[in-house]
Amino acid sequence: THISLLMQRTYQFRALPQFHNSHTEQASVLVLPCWMCCPMGWRFFQKSCYYTSTDSMSWNESKENCTGMGSHLVVIDTEAEQVKKTQYVRKDNYYIxxxxxxxxxxxxxxxxxxxxxxxxxxxxxxxxVEEEKCVVIHWKEKKHWNWNDFRCEVHSPRICEAAAITV
Structure with a gap:
């Protein structure tokens, strides 16, 4: 697997061994710079990597495809994440x-x-409705994106999500 180094620097905090003396107890923390990495062709956002497909599959095939890449279909739980995910998609429905x-x-x-x-x-x-048990990000005019329940067997592109690798 090819890994691309992203220009995203974070900091890890690692505790050093504690040193004791007779009057005080003292603990030190070492702050180390680190980098968050994503596979080639994936995009970084908030410690996760995202892949937007160009091909189409059913929802179950999409789920399996993401799993096969060590990820899962995207989970969106904040408005910031919703906005970011839709910056890289074209007019289409994308499975989440x-x-x-x-x-x-x-x-x-x-x-x-x-x-x-x-x-x-x-x-x-x-x-x-019984026929629509899967969800897509749905494009509406004027670049407004939102969710729509959808037929799972319809072939659509997908967005996969995986944790970024810290190095």
Missing amino acids: GLSAQKVGQWHWVDQTPFNVTAVFWRTGEPSN
């Missing part, structure tokens, strides 16, 4: 890691709790 086994009971592929206050549904969605 949200689905329902039973109508209206949404869950994320990585078991992140589904937060009903951090959702970005399109007006009138989810429609919560």
Whole structure:
């Protein structure tokens, strides 16, 4: 696997052994610079790497494809992440890691709790019909992106997410 070094510097804090004396107890912390890395062709954001596909698959095939790359379909739980993910997509529907086994009971592929206050549904969605148990980021005019429940067997591109590698 090729790894590209991103220009994203973070800092790791590592505790040094504690030194004791008879009057005080003292602990030191060493601050080390480190770099966050993503595979070639992936984009970095907030300690994660994101891949936006150019080919299309069903939701289950998309899930398996992401897993095969050591990642999962993207989990979006903040507005900042929603905005960032949509900067690199074209006019299309992109599968994300949200689905329902039973109508209206949404869950994320990585078991992140589904937060009903951090959702970005399109007006009138989810429609919560039996045929639409998967979710896409859906493009609407004027570059506005939101979520739409969708038929899982429809072939669409996907967005995968993996933890960035710290070096």
